[in-house]
Amino acid sequence: MRPPPRNLSSFLSISISATRSLLTKPHLPSPRNPPNPFPQTATQPITKLLPLSSVPPQKPSQLPPRSHHFASRPPRSSSRSRPISSFGQIPPEDSSPESMDSSSPPIRVASTFASPFDSSPPHIDASSSFRKPISLWPGMYHSPVTNALWEARSSIFERLLDQSKDGPPQTELLTKTPSQSRTIIIYNFSSDYILREQYRDPWNEVRLGMLLEDLDALAGTIAVKHCSDDDSTTRPLLLVTASVDKMVLKKPIRVDTDLKIAGAVTYVGRSSIDIQIEVTQFQQDNPVPSDSIALTANFTFVARDSKMGKSAPVNRLLPESEQEKLLFKEREARDKLKKKKREEQRKGIENGGHNFHGEVARLNNLLSEGRIFCDFPALADRHSILLRDTCLENSLICQPQQRNLHGRIFGGFLMHRAFELAFSTAYAFLGQRPCFLEVDHVDFLKPVDVGDFLRLKSCVVYTQRENLEQPLINIEVVAHVTRPELRTSEVSNTFYFTFTVNQDALANGFRIRNVVPATEEEARRILERMDAEKIYS
Template identity: 35%
Template sequence: MFLIRNARRLPRICHDAGSIRTLFISPGEEMPTLTMTDLINKFYEILGTSKQFSMTGSDRQKLMDLLPRDRNELPARRMKDSYESAVIPITSNSDLRDRYINSHGTVRIGRLFEDLDIFAGHCCYRHILNPKSQGMPNPYSCVTALVDSIQFKSNTISTAEDIRLSGHVSWVGRSSLEISILVDQKNDKGSWKPITEALFVFVARDPMNQGAAFVNPLVGDTEEEKKFILEGEERNKKRRVTAAESLSNKPPNAEEIEIVHKLFSGLHEHVLGNQAIVLQPGVQRMSDWELNTLLLCHPQYRNRFNKIFGGFIMRQAYEIAHSTVYLYSKAKPKIVHIDDILFRKPVEIGSLIRFNASVGYVENKHIHIPVVAEVLKPETNERSVTNVFQFTFLSQAETPPAVILPESYLEAMRYLDARRHFKESGQLVTKR
């Protein structure tokens, strides 16, 4: 009952695009009573799954017949239908506060990533309305496909105030959904201060997570709503173009080739024979700045579909990226922007997952860190990439960090890819 009542009371159109860019619906001034723990419990109710771990998982095969065979079977939905607002009550729950606090007395960013992933999934299920499954467990498996971007408005998240998450579905395709999220917190004057804006992309799958499933179309009643939804469509087109133009599919352009040549010729002193290259002061080899960590994925890190929770993987990737920058810049860094977190394939319980972080690109005081997560199979020596992350940090050191130098073709491609990601988000980060 709360979900319906809350959705009717809180949402209102946000006309001030300068204050909340990501959301069409403003969260208002009220603090929600729905907590993130409530949302997690809601998942079990919606999906009809058990909270207890089972090696076989829940039997969802029988739900296949509840999926629509045609998208026309699904009613159109509006942004207000998926809108939600929830709180992380760190001020009233000391145990919860201990989980969120870091060594500097502020909130752990990695924990927030876990909540963002949960919240985005919840908005997906609020959007989906399937007449065939009314009163039955939801047959959809909504999984994270991509984190388009996470922009940090504030780098200091206090543990002295509760944290609010608000969001809604902002665009849908045939089986994909974009979710816009705002994270804010009250300042010392009692006003809401934006902390983070995020765009997630989820895909709807069948109960066994083996194929795509149709989702309800998203419509707008006003020209303003239609324009906002159209912006989501433009973002989706841009994502496709960016993927097609990636260095994995096309060679670097002439400008990028020249950049690498000038970088190599200008940052080291050439020597004759087989002697080692002597670097100029203020230059570091890329190969010297790679950090790895290996984790065994236990059942406690699982999601509702008996796979490893995407938010947990995001947290681990962020923390190794943060550690890499900390070591490189010799000062505590600030996270500025995250983009293009790709979820290529699910990670199974019991997997060995390795996170590889490296310094990919440095410009002024900004340091871009790509992180690759790959699953290792010791029995066959196979490894497969499951996730790719892109993090941009701002060094807090008094002196600018060293310039990074790639020395192989692979490192040069890593450098150029990191540079592309940094430049793409440059309008956001260079204002800081």
């Protein structure tokens, strides 16, 4: 019989290990009697997890030398990104996980693999699990942090199979503070070398695609905490990632130093929730809290009724501190400005375009160089390239291992794959490894289901070469859900990333090429993206 569900806060107040497999030591057979690969009886699992102290430290010689390619990369230009206020500071003299936030104990993450140096590696009992029922299991593809976060909030989703699914919706909205949703994740990279290997990229830094996945899972957990009413009789809300607005990388993230991610709700509308997340990493030679912020991100979630599928109201937000009140006002003003600009664009389209001649002039200006490429390729500018010649594509069948708690493909997985395709596109365009700067914007337009045939198409939509010290490469990735049987293709997601060039290459005279459209459709895409940048910047 399943124990009564606990509320989410009790789960998040416990140090969570991402290793959920049950382990047991195998019987050591005699060399003359090899073990039967198909035993008739299952061994009894040991529910004790391996302690980190049993993992031997890795010698320095086992680690690849650290790359210093980011040493001369300039800070992000203030003209491209507005500084995002910090909602939490860490005392430089005491940066231990226990002292980071007294109101919300951090979630500790351990590696999902046992040490390869154990003398008797444990037996994995694949038939056992702590979590039931199986229909609520998320996929097994995801990172240790994502697994830990979903484990923490899985009890809430278990109510979807109980009477609460047919129960009444939440009628009385609660008032919650940002501190009630604040959640912290700690990556013990300095001590858990197996976890470090799971997140290491080829250049000895944190793999950003996996970090994007973790950030989406953390934002979802924060949204669940804010919307939860702790009432087992009402049906819980379904929370969906609507967009990612300005995720800015301020400095490279090392894989050999402990990492902290903290996030909280900053603003709510009727059915939308804005969440701000900060990634911090201290440097031993510079323990200043304001300089420790490595990445900032803003997520927007929308609430849906789990039975009717319509938008549903969410709990109110009451900021307490001056910093929380400032963030609330900033996000509220930003939300009103975006709505106003979208309304102006909509009215302009309905009126046939308030500046028709200006738009035609912009299109012709973009198409002028592209027409030369098409008509007189030998006379075209050698420092320019057609947009269609920068394209890459990736196709995949969405597997059940990539689903989330709702049974659909996890948005963090889609961001992970889109980022790696965008990185590859910028790499091929530059001819050298690019430097990631920010996620400009992500729209989750339609859900992606298990079994869908997904096609990711990327291109360099345009470049900005005005600033010679930091030229920008803007990458567009569009995800299409295709159904060959029906001969249909629908856009499910759009992603926009910005990269730049390594400072050392620029010092040696490297210059990026100008991207030009060859068709009017491509020119309109470029203009739409440039106009959108003005809205979201």
